[in-house]
Amino acid sequence: MMDKELEAEIHPLKHDDRKPRGSLENRTEKDRSFKKAPHHSRFAHCRTIVFFFLLFTSLFAVFIISFIIPCPDRPISEKMWEINFNTAVTYDFMAFKDINEDTIQDIFFLYKDSNSSSSFNISCTDEGFSSPCAFLAAVSGANGSLLWERPVAQDVAYMECFNQQMRNGPPSTCFIVGKQNSFLAVDSSIGEILWHLPWHFGVNDSILSPFLKVPDVTGDGIQDLLLFIKSGSKIKSCLYSSTTGDQVASISHLNLEGEVGYIMHITNTGAYYIIFHSASSLYGYPLKDLYEEMTGEINIFEEDPYWKIMIDNVTHRMPPSLSMETIRYLMKVPGDTGEDILLVKSDACELLDGQKLISKWTLNVSEIVRKPVLGYYKPGATAIVLENGAGVQRKILIVDAASGAILWSYPLIAFAGTPKSATVKTADRRSAFFFWSSSNQTETVDSRKNLYMFHPTFPDIFLEFTNVTKNIVAFNMLFEQNHHASYVLLTGPTSQDWPGLVSLSKQKVKENVLDAEVIWLGQARPENEQTIKDRFYELRYKREA
Template identity: 30%
Template sequence: MSDSAERPVEAEPLKGDQVDGVSKDRGAGCGKLGMNKLTGWRTAAFLLSLFLCLIVVFAFSFILPCPLRPQYLRAWNRTLPNAATYDFLAMGDANKDKVQDVFFIYKSSEGSMNHSCSGEGLPSPCLFLLAVDGTNGETLWERPLAAELRWVECGVGGMKGKTCLVAHAKNFTALDMHTGVAVWQRLTPVNSGKLPVIIMPDLDKDGIDDIAVLSYNCTINNNTCSNAMTEMVIFSGKSGDMVGSKVDVESVLHGTRAHLQLTTASGAQYILLHTGTGLYAVGLWRLAKMAGAGLESYLKKEKSWEEKAAETGLIPLHESKSLLKVLLVKGSGDPSPSLLLLTPSTVTLFNTRTRSISWTANTSTLLSTPSFGRYNEDDVPDVVLEEDQGNRTKRVLILDGKTGRELWRASLLSWSQSPRPASVLTLNSYSVFMLWGESLTHSETSPADEERSSYLLHPRHPQVLLERSNPTQHIRSFKVVLLERGRHACYLVLSGADGEQMEEAGLAGAGAVVLTKRKIKDDVGESSVLGVGKAEGEPVPRDEEELVKEAFHRLRFSDEVK
């Protein structure tokens, strides 16, 4: 009895434990059920949000579609019959499609858009400034102007530099680059304005930057310059009215032969004056002050330069009576551009920051103005020269922009007025160079009027050139450009009768003016591979030809460093 009585007593605590465990399991099960319901609601909310986002994305895809990329013709020609043209090609986005368009000027009795000189009240023949679409060569706008042409420069003055300034007849005419509409036209107050146009800040405070023109008429006799009074006139970029008064620019004994505008690292602007005794600078602030009191307050000074100024304000940079030409060297990223100084026997790189010579290299007679590109990858523009070797041959040299040492050379047949070399930068930090001439292997069979050849040089394959026969004759202007930012590297060739030589004869026998655009890579497949240097005249192996052409096809291009 006692055992039976004891068992329930022992069993009750255990039963109590079992009851508690069952209740706990039931509570946990209810908790899990709540969590499952909550997770389901979260999943549904996430899917609903994702669905709404997709609806918004698809809706805006139809409402705001992605812009279409420009459709290019790989090559195009513009032909203008019975016309003459000039050494002028300019680029700019005329129709605001983010593709560079082309500006050039020609002389004719009739334009390409049913314009005629007589219909515009102008003597015939007259000038036509023409803007064509970079994608297909179609006319965007055309503006008739009175002949004769003295010079034209686009991308200066006006609203954000979107103006073409034309010096023609006795006028200065400013044209809007987008529309061709005349912004202003004024009778020129100077005898012989010269390029480049000087870019000024907004001195008259009308909201638009102003411009200035230097005038001098240097007649060189026995290496001296006579009749060379130098004047400067400042024009309002908005109205063309004169800002202040005409400035008599003090020069040295033998007068001004050429000028350039230079901006220092601090933003101070100076005019470089190439004279009969060398190269001098004068502060733009000083000239503005001479034009009108207070105008100099908008321009900076370079203290280290002004410390070297004479009483006249002239700052001597490089004194040399044999100086022939001065070029600005841009593209290294250095805020202080260098200068390339040319004499009959040397080229010299001048550092404007230290006002000292970086290097000097000996040369023979140069056939063209030097150009620039990057042969190596040191981010310094290298110098491309064409030297006269006699017997209708030229030697093309590339000099290291940092040291002046020779990097590359080749000999080609030359002809008078052949375009000077040009280049386009790649993403690999070196340039592709384009040259003109005839190969020496054709020297015995090619008369002077033979078809010309264009050449492509890849710095990683310096032992060869790609040669393409080019039928273009009477080339007046040539330019290598990118039509878009980092895209579509091409070249432009403007050919036709010389407008400057036909000023007196009208257009008798002028023929046609032709503007041609070709994509650079399209020339690769049509080119033969020519050995140069030590391999000159030797056949190039087939596998090497394919390797070189493939290297050109793989190239990707880049905008030039400012």
């Protein structure tokens, strides 16, 4: 017994020779299976061959197609570029639109060159103008190359570009009013003049801005154009077909004194209203009434029942409680259920509910020097950027649009010629803010202007990007593909009567961060400068919806 136990410990896997009766039957079944194995082996072998053949064929097809149909070239956006016109003047106008579909916004601007002809061999005389005349140019945002340019007016009084939102017509159109009684529309995608008509208005007439796009009233499927012209205290309403430029109707009956501004507002019921501000009063005109008075025809526009009761039927004046001091600016601000209305008055800023027109909040600031800018200080929460102060002593205020609370403020030196602030949305649902300041207490021809970048993650830090001594005519932020952003500068002579160097330039924000100087706004320095630059460098940007 001991010998068998010892043997089991030495050979633990050794089978016992004594097997039950059923083991013989099992062995017989195994022998039969073994005899069938060659047939299964041949089937598995064939299946393997078919699998590798199909795999090889698929890979070969992918390899061949990758050479026959190459991937489209991805647009390459240069870090910076600059184009110059040596004997020219320019205008305070700049617009962005991706017209060559390379995912990078392109730039429209106006210039008047003494050379009187363009790089595309189109001269002023080709369009019936004397030399020099104003050219509208489209420049690639990627590399600064001219996409197209065309003479559009002897001199430009006003211009505005729109993106088409209806089924027909060009995707975007620029409307231009010339000082010498001309009115034309340009397809901004290709530079083709869609129509060019004479426009006769008086010497003392002034065109009010902005132009308004209204729902199609001519039946061609394209939004039409509503303009207002001021002559003395009279306001003339003019309705034009965007397709042909023909005047559909006009009427001159609005009587508003002093500086006049307006917005088009859509109530919660979908009714269109034009809200005018003049002196310390607000006036509301339903688009329905304006259209019917101009044309004598019934239209599909509606009135808002609440607004119909609120607005005086004779004077069109809105409740006096809404405006007590002189109104300087009027603008729309995104709200919870629609758009609210911001009044910038001589003694305060007040936000009105966009439907009920009751005050949501009032902020006591009395020296707002330019129209506010919108951005995001907290994630996804609209903020209002105010520039407040007298003379060159200014203070930047970032105000919460929901409550009117001041979220951030900082004093800057800025004179009248300093560009306005700008914002661009970042991927964290906040904004990067860009402010200009002057190094001089007095404005001179060669005053140095500094561009600062600010982000709410570092409330005590500016990045100083660049110093500019040229006269800046226009400045704005440009969104690029792959979550990048750039800033664009248009510089030129201070007077239309003295031609000089006109420059349009672009610089990527990301590249400027590397060479920027860190400016500490407070005493504390919790992080080193390189860490801060790295954080700014890693910011990604997002196009507004």
